[in-house]
Amino acid sequence: MTIWIDADACPVPVREMVLRAGQRTATALVFVANSPLPVPRRALVKTVQVAQGFDVADNYISQHAVINDLVITQDIPLAAEIVEKGITALNPRGELYTEANIRQRLAMRNLSEELRSMGQISGGPNKFGDKEKQNFANALDxxxxxxxxTT
Known part of the structure; x- marks a missing residue:
């Protein structure tokens, strides 16, 4: 059982919560990013720096995560791949991606991307605050x- 963290865009508070939870529960953690990460060296904590490029970190995670692992990502296409493989995916705001909701999330993401490219909408997600941190901590626990x- 491993927790994979799509770390390039992962909020720092989420990284910190995952580190604490991993240490508390003796769970293996793998932080994957295309740039160096300030992650403390600990037993069961690994960082993987992949090459620069579109979806390189996502592809690495998708190729290495297995059943009974958890993938933490806000990348919806990666989450869709993970869920399709029967692996659990969780976003940094505490929402589990499931077979029941991933298609809708992917459709909304694609629509938003299209509207942004046409200049119809701007900006990104809402602020990452205390409520989101608590939701994530609860979902992770x-x-x-x-x-x-189950192990």
């Missing part, structure tokens, strides 16, 4: 508890 029961 639920997954860890469930995962530990």
């Amino acid at each position: 639920r997954w860890l508890q469930k995962a530990k029961k």
